[in-house]
Amino acid sequence: MAAIDQALVSILLNGLTPTGAAGIPGTAIGTPVGTSAMRIRLNSTLSTASAAGTELSTQTSGYTNGTGWSSLGQSTASSSGSAVGVPLTTQSFVSNGSPTAVVSFDLTGSAAQRGFWGPFNAQPVNVGSGNTFQVVGGSGAAAGIQISLT
């Protein structure tokens, strides 16, 4: 599953090649991706490499449209090419939908640059009103979402 935003592809390439003035690396990756905590955006339609899906509306609790899940915790860093597990801290919301359909997510920087995205397995995941949708948190491979570059 290809799952990297095309704008992020350019950010990564430009940040790692001499595309800046006088041959320095291009735009520092920290600037366009953002330097504050990253977020998970949940969508009711599929994200693509070009655009995020349609974000969920604000739910009864645990999810606010425009903010998403914003206290993910510090994931264990990749080492020797290992995957990064997201989130460290379990995330959840209580549905107000009839039902709320969860289809995809976007890992998004504080500067709104979208990073990695993906569909949830068995999507659409229909969450009945009053029920809780949870993405499992944990260190490394225990986290519900694994992100790797190959």
Add this chain to the structure above:
Amino acid sequence: MTEGLAFEPEDEPAGWVIFDPDGNVVDSGGQTVTEASADAGEEN
């Protein structure tokens, strides 16, 4: 587990879970794996 992924943990942890108001598990799904690769941008 999404089909066609090269990275598949041996012991698949729960990726997402739905609980009813009483805390009972209503539904769950395997781990969601996002893998960006050389064909990034091409959707399978």
